[in-house]
Amino acid sequence: MQAKRMPAEGHRKTLVLRLRDALYTQIEAGRYGPGDRLPSEARLTEEFEVSRTVVREAVAALRAEGLVEARQGAGVFVLKPETAPALPFQKIDYARISTVLEMLELRTAVEVEAAGLAARRISPAQEEEMAARMQAVETRAREGGDTAEADFALHLAIAHASNNPRFAEFLAMIGPEVIPRRALDPEAGGQSEGAAYLAAIAAEHARIVHAILRRDATAARQAMRHHLEGSQQRYRALLRGATG
Structure with missing residues (x-):
């Protein structure tokens, strides 16, 4: 697979956000569904040509948003999207x-x-x-x-x-x-x-x-x-x- 080059210029935070957005897009598009394991840290470092620090911070951002979770010794896995809480007064049976x-x-x-x-x-x-x-x-x-x-x-x-x-x-x-x-x-x-x-x-x-x-x-x-x-x-x- 051809590597997706990340821009070398700019601050590390910019690279973190770009990698986070790239992974988020892949999850939203279904490339990685609930329960799927994300590529390893080494694989992401190679694929996007960024440092391990950038990869870790991007994954941490996804974890903070509840999109992925890290499992000890197993890797990082995509979580099932949380169901939005029901809005009040939406399920009222006025016939009763x-x-x-x-x-x-x-x-x-x-x-x-x-x-x-x-x-x-x-x-x-x-x-x-x-x-x-x-x-x-x-x-x-x-x-x-x-x-x-x-x-x-x-x-x-x-x-x-x-x-x-x-x-x-x-x-x-x-x-x-x-x-x-x-x-x-x-x-x-x-x-x-x-x-x-x-x-x-x-x-x-x-x-x-x-x-x-x-x-x-x-x-x-x-x-x-x-x-x-x-x-x-x-x-x-x-x-x-x-x-x-």
Whole structure:
């Protein structure tokens, strides 16, 4: 096999990085797979025309990255790539009532405080946005459409009004599927949601928004808690019915 010449000029660190990159590329390309032994130190020294010190440091860099391991008396072996840890909220079964309840409890812990902060920090532009989002929910309900998207947008507007971006990031991460009636019945819309139910939800939303607009943080927290804990009660009743 023809030797791959490494540039003679430059500092040793440059040579180390180049050799490390060359070996990394070979591992990524599958030339050396998990469990395979890398060429010996002497072989790498000859193949890349570098010193043993450069080889050792390049291999040490690969070891530090968890790509290879040295085995006493056997050599250096390629490791199986570690499986990336699962991202949170990626494997949620929204068809399960128990899962919806879990998410409602989590939302309550987060959104109650978001509503309180919004009452203290909301800007005039955010006031207009929040009012528009509440109007959109009411309009969708009157038209007999699915209100879940508009509902989520209202909650997101409240989170933005907290002026702590982490609240909105949290809601955006878990997405509109957290709106319970959508989670339990993706086809729900119009009359299937129930006029009385939608009227109750609209009244709860109005209490939250009006408290925020009055800059009443205590009332805003109470209204958001009442709204989300009311949803929990409704779905616990469904759960009892499903298991009874």
